[in-house]
Amino acid sequence: MVDLAASPEGAEAAIVVDRFCKSYNGRRVVDELSFSVRRGEVFALLGPNGAGKTTTVETLEGYRRPDGGSVRVLGLDPIRDAARLKPLIGVMLQQDGLYPMLRPREVLRLFAGYYRQPQPIDQLLERVGIDPGTKTICRRLSGGQKRRLALALALVGNPQLLFLDEPTAGMDPQARLATWEIIRDLKAQGVTILLTTHLMDEAERLADRVAIIDHGRLIALDTPERLTGVDSATVLRFVAPAGLDSRALAALPGVQRAEEVRPGSYLLETAPQSMPAVLADLTAWLRDRGITLTELRVGHGSLEELFLRLTGSEMRE
Numbered sequence: 001m002v003d004l005a006a007s008p009e010g011a012e013a014a015i016v017v018d019r020f021c022k023s024y025n026g027r028r029v030v031d032e033l034s035f036s037v038r039r040g041e042v043f044a045l046l047g048p049n050g051a052g053k054t055t056t057v058e059t060l061e062g063y064r065r066p067d068g069g070s071v072r073v074l075g076l077d078p079i080r081d082a083a084r085l086k087p088l089i090g091v092m093l094q095q096d097g098l099y100p101m102l103r104p105r106e107v108l109r110l111f112a113g114y115y116r117q118p119q120p121i122d123q124l125l126e127r128v129g130i131d132p133g134t135k136t137i138c139r140r141l142s143g144g145q146k147r148r149l150a151l152a153l154a155l156v157g158n159p160q161l162l163f164l165d166e167p168t169a170g171m172d173p174q175a176r177l178a179t180w181e182i183i184r185d186l187k188a189q190g191v192t193i194l195l196t197t198h199l200m201d202e203a204e205r206l207a208d209r210v211a212i213i214d215h216g217r218l219i220a221l222d223t224p225e226r227l228t229g230v231d232s233a234t235v236l237r238f239v240a241p242a243g244l245d246s247r248a249l250a251a252l253p254g255v256q257r258a259e260e261v262r263p264g265s266y267l268l269e270t271a272p273q274s275m276p277a278v279l280a281d282l283t284a285w286l287r288d289r290g291i292t293l294t295e296l297r298v299g300h301g302s303l304e305e306l307f308l309r310l311t312g313s314e315m316r317e
């Protein structure tokens with residue numbers, strides 16, 4: 001295996017996990033896990049319940065000690081160098097029970113006190129969609145508001161590296177979109193983000209690279225485009241009215257095979273280099289016949305399909 005810590009990328013990397021192992025009561029839950037996260041990258045860690053994501057993230061945050069292998073964060077050891085590391089990272093915690101009787105502004109002010117150059121509190125609250133003047137105490141905030149306050153707490157110290165553990169769990173669609181916007185803005189500012197999520201579309205939309213872990217082992221790591229095969233796609237699927245002429249579709253230039261797999265669900269096969277032209281020809285063919293398609297997908301399938309294929313569909317813990 002490559003020694004990531006010693007590689008040039010390792011020197012540049014925001015996070016290096018190198019053959020990291022962790023056991024609880026003799027049961028190995030993280031098994032020789034290695035990956036690195038580049039500076040400025042949004043990196044998503046996916047895996048079924050119990051796969052070892054939280055164990056890994058909490059080790060990177062300095063809350064757990066590796067049994068074997070090593071982890072480096074911004075070039076530092078999260079436990080030994082905790083005092084130097086803490087001001088550089090932001091952590092969005094899973095549990096929202098912090099200071100239940102305080103108002104959001106008060107909790108944020110308390111946290112801001114730990115940092116040398118905190119963000120302006122009211123601006124930050126507005127950015128995450130919480131009214132800075134709200135009199136509601138934390139305990140009475142909605143689930144989504146609690147998550148947004150947790151995000152503000154993670155951001156208050158202007159971190160270089162942000163750990164987001166299921167950042168949009170429990171949020172309504174509007175709050176989720178707003179949070180994705182914040183994450184994109186942070187990336188544009190050069191903040192490195194390690195994200196864990198169970199939402200495949202969240203990973204697909206936000207992450208530069210996605211790692212899938214299962215039983216504490218890395219089973220896939222790549223860009224969402226490469227994982228879902230958009231880059232090297234030879235298959236195009238679309239949904240349109242049933243009964244289109246498959247033979248005419250197969251006769252489009254570059255199409256090797258055309259089939260109506262179910263009524264109204266079509267599949268075309270082509271060489272990867274022909275895909276852009278086939279897409280254009282297909283839509284022109286449909287336009288000439290006054291047909292509107294309702295779905296169009298290029299590639300093997302979604303990240304979710306890949307995830308289920310790799311990790312199986314049985315329920316975990």
Ligand SMILES: Nc1ncnc2c1ncn2[C@@H]1O[C@H](COP(=O)(O)OP(=O)(O)OP(=O)(O)O)[C@@H](O)[C@H]1O
Nearest residue numbers: 024025029047048049050051052053054055056317
């Ligand atoms: N402190 C602990 N003591 C004993 N077992 C633990 C401890 N922490 C985690 N585990 C076990 O280690 C395994 C990995 O847990 P972990 O929380 O890292 O998984 P996860 O991928 O984050 O799961 P989820 O998606 O459910 O949050 C699980 O089987 C869990 O029960």
